Amino acid sequence: MDDLRLDATFVDYLLVAAYFAVVLLIGAAARRRVSDSLDFFLSGRSLPAWVTGLAFISANLGAVEIVGMSANGAQYGMSTMHYFWIGAVPAMLFLGVVMMPFYYGSKVRSVPEFMRRRFGTGAHLVNALSFAVAQILIAGINLFLLATIVEALLGWPLWLSLIVAAAVVLSYITLGGLSAAIYNEVLQFFVIVAALLPLTLIGLNRVGGVGGLVDRVTDAGRAEELTSWPATDLSGIGSPVLSVIGIVFGLGFVLSFGYWTTNFVEVQRAMATKSMSAARSTPIIGAFPKMFVPFIVVIPGIIATVLVPEVIEAREGAASDFDYNNAILLLIRDTLPNGLLGVALAGLLAAFMAGMAANISAFNTVFSYDLWQQYVKKDRSDGYYLAVGRWATVGATVAAIGTAIIASGYTNLMDYLQTLFGFFNAPLFATFILGMFWRRMTPTAGWMGLVSGTLAAVAVAFLSEDAFGTASLGVLPIGGQGASFVAASAAFVVDIVVSVVVSQVTAPKPVAQLAGLVYSETPKEQRTDPDAHRLPWYQSPTKLAGIALVMVIILNVIFR
Amino acid sequence: MSSSNSSARSEHAAGAFDVRNVIAALIGFYGVVLVLMGLFGNSPEEQERTGDVNANLWAGLAMLVFAAAFALWSRLRPIVVEAPPDRQDPEDDGSGRVAPGH
Incomplete structure (x- = not known):
């Protein structure tokens, strides 16, 4: 990175x-409306769906997405689109259509709280703690990438960039909470x-339009990177058929559903809306721009492979240590x-700050409500928890500076962390889905399923070729992204099996406590918006979801 | 527009009204700066990098159009505050909260 310098002038x-x-x-203006903790953490449930819909995907459009996906585009080509069209949109639609009624209707303030009400303390603690830790680590990565950009572009030393970036994010979150x-x-x-754009x-324009790009990539001998299937490079699975299965089930179903349907960072934004329909529409509205974001994130990566000298060299194999x-x-x-x-x-800095702010704001909700209020100091006034939330924000930001410094010491840390959090998300999704639709599932099964699913994923990773780097044993012939897809699938299956078995021999919660949490126990009125039938088609969640699904299938066909 | 979920806090302002204007203002500002750069700051060296297109000028114009459209949208479809204006505020708790668009 040291030779990367941009000629920024006064205007820039x-x-x-x-x-x-x-x-x-905005932070200062939002503060004037923050009067209690519901405002601070959930914006008083007042925001319209288009606002939360864009925030939904923006929260995810951080360092990892822009830098990471363009890097993937440069390395693998069009198959990177799978992360969006297979690995995000279907899950977002599912979240809106199926799961949001439970999240919103049950009035829980966080995803871990849903776990607690459905399964009790064991599962709740596992979920809340792992989520909180994950957010600090990911916030640190966002902060680190943010600071390295600043350092490379403006010449400021890393420590200064870290502190300034952290200070800016901290100020607007502390002032205005989730609204800001x-x-x-x-x-x-x-x-x-x-x-x-x-x-x-x-x-x-430089490469001669889309046709010019296609020609140049083909001339470089990499025509297969212009198609998105079967993506054998991306999955690391040699057989095209297995690669497709691995991507659709491993990435498309388990990993992506596991992330989008349970990740509180995203769900929090949908919960901040003013009605059930708006909450359901949030991820669905977000799906439309999400479908097209890869065109401005992945395509630049591909363009770089035929335009930028350093990248051309790297793809030709001349520079083996090039950082994509x-x-x-x-x-x-x-x-x-x-x-x-x-x-x-401004755009790049915005993206990195968006990522970090989203992590921090989700962290402080889970910390204040799920951990502090639940296990440390119960029954205090609402103002107390609001104050706790503000202090948690400061603490989390400082901790993120720490984890950013840790991240700076590893070049592959992002890969490891993505794999690890895939491990947590897959069993979480399995437990959620089973718990939402099967009332017989018991609290013990809740946490045992989570733990055993995670262990299964970790085991597969150890047995794979390189999911844990050199610590992996290479017993199973899978590597790269393919290994994480298989690990996630294993976690999902094991979680389901263990949960079912354990539920047979332990006692479930009384059915009365499950209202609003389980499909069969939730009367229709509680999981639908009373005004839903009066909405025009462009505000109806299910119709919108149908349109989005058709569009994403068309995109897949066009770019196969 | 009204929501039964927040009936217990009916004086709560919707607030999104501000965002569209903020977006329009910032993008509009960028548009103005870019158009000026495109008109007065263009150089052959930059033209070469963009493939012979005055990128600043075009991007700036597009941003101005976008900003105008957003400002227009926010004018034509303002977000209605939930409590009807003729009901005198029994919920006014003196918190000094300010409604948008005042």
Whole structure:
């Protein structure tokens, strides 16, 4: 990264400064409306669906998505689209149509709280603790990438960049809580598009349009990277048929459903809405832009492989230690004039801050409600927990600086962490789905399923070729992403099996306590919006979901 | 627009009204700066990098159009605050909370 320098001028800095000024203003303005903890953590459940829908995908559009997916685009080509079309959209639709009625209707304030009411303390603790730890670690990664960008582009030393970035994110979250985070995420979405769309178009212009890009990639002998199936490079599974199965079931079902349906960072945004229909619509509305985001994130990576000298060399095998994470930055260096450069800088900084803010705001909700209020100090006033939430934010940000420094010591940390959190999400999803639709499932089965599923995933990873790097034993002939798909699938299956078996021999919760949490115990009125039948088609969650599903299938067919 | 979920806190303002204006303002500002850069700051070296297109100018114009559209949307479809204006605030708890668009 040391030779990556961008020629930023006064105008570029002006555009970035304008962005930061607006962000801090939003934080201050949101503060005036924060009067109790529900406001701080869940925006008083008042926001319209398009706001939360954009925030939903913006919360996910952080460092990992922009830098990581463009890197994947540079390395693997169009198969990276799977992370969006298979690995995100179907799960988002499922969340909106099937699961949101339970989350929203049960009025839980967090996903772990749902676990507690459904399964009791054991499962709740497992979920809350692992989620909280995960958020701090991921916030640290976002912060670290943010600071390295600042360092590489502006020449500031890493420690200074970390502190300044952390301070900005901390100020607007502490001031305005979730409202500030959500408003900023909506703003960030537009700035990110304003930055990446011109980048993509200019890049395409340089290579001679889409046809020119196709020609150049084909000439370089990499025509298979222009198609998204069967993606054997991505999955690491040699057989095309097994690769497709691995991607659709492992990535598309278990991993992606596990993430999108249970990750409180995302669900929190949907819970902040003003009605059941709005809550259901949030992930569905988010699915539409999400489908098209890869065109401005993955395509630049592919363009870089035929335009940027360093990337061309790396793909030809000349530079074996090239860090693909730099691909999009190098493309920016080579194509954008000053002016647009400022917008791009603001957009990138926005994305990284969005990611970090989302992690921190989800962390402090789970910490304050699920851990502190539940196990440390119960029955205090609402204002007390609001204060706890604010302090938790400060603590989490400081901790994120710490985990960012840890992250700086490892080049492969992101890969490991993604695999590990896949381990937690897959069993979580299994337990959730079973618990939502099978009332006989017992609290003991809740936590035992989670634990055994995670152990199964860890075991598969150890037996694989390289999921744990050199610690893996290589007994099973799978590696790369394919290993994490198989591990997640194993976790899912084991969790289900163990939960079913354990439920046969332990006592379930009384049925009366399951109202609103289990499908069969929830009267229809509680899981539907009373006004739903009066909504026009473009506000009806299920119709929108149907349209989105058709669109994403069409995209898959066009780009196969 | 009204929601039975928040009936216990009926004076709560919707708030999204602000966001559209903020977005329009920031993108509009970017648009103005980029158009100026495109008109006065263009150079042959930059044209070469973008493949002979005055990128700042076009991007700036697109942003201005977008910002105008957003501002128009926010004007034509304002978010209605939930409590009807003629009911005098029995819920006014003196918290000094400010409604948007005042």
